Amino acid sequence: MTTAHSSDSWTAAVRRRLDLGRLLPLGGAADGTWLAERAAVEELRRAAAEMPGAVLGTVRLSPVDPASAEEPSVPPPPSALPPGRLRIEAEFGERFTAMTDEPLPAVAERLRAVLYTRAAEGLGLRVSEIDLRVTALLGPASESPAGPAAPIELQTAVPEGEPGLTAASVPGVACLTRTLGSAVAGTPGHVRVELATAAGHRPLDVARAVRERVAAAVPGGPSVAVLITATAVGAPR
Missing domain, CATH: 3.30.70.1350 (Cation efflux protein, cytoplasmic domain)
Incomplete structure (x- = not known):
């Protein structure tokens, strides 16, 4: 039986995923990175x-x-x-x-x-x-045509395991996030890392560093994909 609590959790998870919008390719085909x-x-x-x-x-x-x-x-x-x-x-x-x-x-x-x-x-x-x-x-004091933008709500995650700890230690990674379910997901030979980048760091450069370090740290050298859900974390809004 599905409880009200689990139903609400599922609804919230779907809403967070939809709030990301399209997952856009960042860089080229070889970069293995996407940006919300x-x-x-x-x-x-x-x-x-x-x-x-x-x-x-x-x-x-x-x-x-x-x-x-x-x-x-x-x-x-x-x-x-x-x-x-x-x-x-x-x-x-x-x-x-x-x-x-x-x-x-x-x-x-x-x-x-x-x-x-x-x-x-x-x-x-x-x-x-x-x-x-x-x-x-x-006029000088008019609002934006789209109205005020809603702030991005980060679903942060505590780094766990070799991939998560390695990714979180890369300069420019503000935090790991879990919008798609978990910060680190994997299949045999592949790891996906979800994260937010810090202010002052170019997201594509951060993702490239994460991919390189995670592939080197995990036994077997898996392929690595990165999903960036937020950028410039820590910058004034």
């Missing part, structure tokens, strides 16, 4: 917030061409997108003040450059297209 769309969007919002003149609204990341997707070098997390080029689709509002009269196309180009830099250089996403759509003209 929710974490990517939060990073893009942080970048856009530093740019005067524009306020980011709804953001979505998706494959540019699913038919040209690549085969990952390791078994991916459940429902993860295969490696390939990504598109950012975003809505934004232009903020007008008494001191600004910048043309809308110029604002859009600046925003496009900011989003690309944070996605490609700051995170490691292979972005090749950015589609922007202006949806609002905002």
Whole structure:
């Protein structure tokens, strides 16, 4: 018999998984790393917030061409997108003040450059297209077109076993997380590690280090996949 408590736990687990959004390929096919769309969007919002003149609204990341997707070098997390080029689709509002009269196309180009830099250089996403759509003209004190973003709730995990302890010790790993069930999951010859990265560390670089160290620490040298559920942990919000 299913109890109310177990039913609630299952519902909460499903909700946490859906909150991650798509699991986006980070880096190329050989990198064996995925990043939660929710974490990517939060990073893009942080970048856009530093740019005067524009306020980011709804953001979505998706494959540019699913038919040209690549085969990952390791078994991916459940429902993860295969490696390939990504598109950012975003809505934004232009903020007008008494001191600004910048043309809308110029604002859009600046925003496009900011989003690309944070996605490609700051995170490691292979972005090749950015589609922007202006949806609002905002005054100095107007809210974001998408409203305030909900904070990411981390389901942290205590490091256990050789893979978990090794991964948690890598510089740039803020903590292990357990959104998909456990921080470390494995099958014969393969290990998947779920984690959040710390502020000041590029997620793709952290994931590469985790994969290398875990593969070296676990007997048999398994293949290693990394799922990053949050980034810039410890940064001001």
